[in-house]
Amino acid sequence: xxxxxxxxxxxxxxxxxxxxxxxxxxxxxxxxxxxxxxxxxxxxxxxxxxxxxxxxxxxxxxxxx
Numbered sequence: 001x002x003x004x005x006x007x008x009x010x011x012x013x014x015x016x017x018x019x020x021x022x023x024x025x026x027x028x029x030x031x032x033x034x035x036x037x038x039x040x041x042x043x044x045x046x047x048x049x050x051x052x053x054x055x056x057x058x059x060x061x062x063x064x065x
Contacts, residue, residue, distance in 0.1 A: 001035060003028070016060070024056045 013021060030037055031054060041055040045063075053061050 003032065020057060020060055024060070024062065027054065027056055 013024070016024070027040060031040060031042065035042055039055070041053070043053055045051050045053045050065060052064050054064075056062055
């Protein structure tokens with residue numbers, strides 16, 4: 001699985017609170033090691049199931065294609 005970002009991702013990333021960015025970094029490392037890890041809640045979402053959602057703490061999610 002490839003993990004890439006668009007420049008606009010980083011604009012939003014740097015607007016997150018520092019503790020959320022640190023958790024996002026931690027979960028990204030976990031995602032690279034084990035995308036099926038249960039704590040990530042990695043799943044397909046959206047109308048046509050074309051997006052992926054991964055948990056970043058209790059109140060944040062990251063979306064991707």
